[in-house]
Amino acid sequence: MLKFTFRGVRGSIASPGPETVIYGGNTTCIEVRAGSELIILDAGTGIFPLSQTLAPEFPLTCHIFISHTHWDHIQGLPFFIPMFVAGNRVKIYGGQDPVTGKGVQEALSRQLEYAFFPIREAELSAELEYISLSENQVVNIGDAQVTSVLMNHPAINYGYKVSCGGRSLFFTGDHEWPYNIYEPDDDDYQLFEDHIAQKRKSIIDAVAGVDVLIIDTAYTDDEYPAKKGWGHGSFSSSIAMARDAGVKHCFFTHHEPTRGDKGLEKAFQAAMDKHPSQPGDPKFHLARESFTFEL
Amino acid sequence: MVDEMPAFPGSVNKILQMTSSIDCAPKDLVQVIEHDPVMMAKILKLVNSAYFGLSREITSIKHGVVFVGLNTIKNLAISIATMGMLSKTGPAGLDMNRFLLHSLGTATVAKLLGKRLGVASDRATDYFVGGLLHDIGKVVFAQFMPQEMARALKRVEVEKVSLPIAEMIEIGADHAQLGGMLVEKWQLPHTLVTCIKEHHSQEQNGNTNKVLDCVVAANIMIKQMGFGCAGNLVEDRLPGHVSARFGMELAELRESMGNLDEELEKANAFICI
């Protein structure tokens, strides 16, 4: 059994308010149930509403996979209630910072410093464990496997493939396809193109054939040129990836915080009109908070 | 200890200056890193390390930019730049400007030689990187064993022995061995390791390595032209297997390369700040 529930679908900053009541205002968090295991993808503010539902499962063991440590993917972590209750086990996985050499525990312990939070890391009652991941690492959790895939973002960002019982999903975290930093008439343009093609192939190969792709789709095609290099995808780039990887369902997420429900649906419709359905196409959806999908 | 080794002054200044603006052009940044042996070696070390655990060898900075991301490479460069810079002439007495010129010259000519052997453009970078890093062991000696290295350099001047021999006498290892050992430990691409380790070998040692042969030839040619200097004053001849590779001896090979001024001027532009 593999199913998931979106707990936060916003990018960058939480954006509650009358304009976002349908799709939700919390930042990235996905609750995944794989057999009897609880796997949580990212710890944006959406992890707080999730954590409020977990008391009946105490004492619980859960596995939190952090795509990267930008705020919108970790900010809910100090409010993850199971950490405060003895008997629970919380395992946190993520990449290492290659610049400082620090592991994923920094994401939590720095947020729990005196100036930022009243409770210290040492005072958390649950059993905490941190696991640093590298590229293409497979973590076995019960009947499920989680595999890390290095994506492209202005930080080390792992996408995660979760497989269980013959079903699978892939969550990109934040991702923008690398683009050529050279001009077409520069000597190194073609060389760089070749590297890009190689990188794209390595990601597509890792994602190929999953049932569900959950993908960073922050921008419309019109918005993208002004945001190039910020590390996020667009509707067109997401549709292309979903098609290339041959997925069955594709959920667009990491919605722009300024895009209200109406705007989001308009942007979605425009993208669907721009890319008319082809035979074998995935089903495209907008990620919506509290929405559950069973694979 | 090598982790604390700073980079060359010119690139340190350029990196700090360029990255203080949000509009810093990625290709300019990449170019600066590609012209500094220390930056290059350290960044290749990191992207090939277990931090990433990439299944493929990352052989160049451009390759690294695509596989681990531009911002990560940029911040690695900044963290190296903020460690300070190599002094122009340290206590070892190795002139770092002339050393860099020698490294860049060798890199430039090695790449040209590679192209001449019909190497595809996507592999030509390996030749440049091989040339740039072949003498990295000397920087390490100069930085961490300055007295011994100073004595070795003196011996070269006075006794007219080759630098590797002088290093063996004073230090007990030569820069090719040391550099090769380091980059091997750093898990840098295999071809590059061979290039550094074997660039003074007179025999083939079972290596049929095109990159190595081009670096060997480029190194000798650049020395003969007096372009920069990395402490070794003895003029070598092309080892037999290298001249066999090109089908000619050193003088003829140099002649056939035509005028190198324009190419080498690009290297020159990277020095002096």
Ligand SMILES: [Zn+2]
């Ligand atoms: Zn984000």
Ligand SMILES: [Zn+2]
């Ligand atoms: Zn981010």
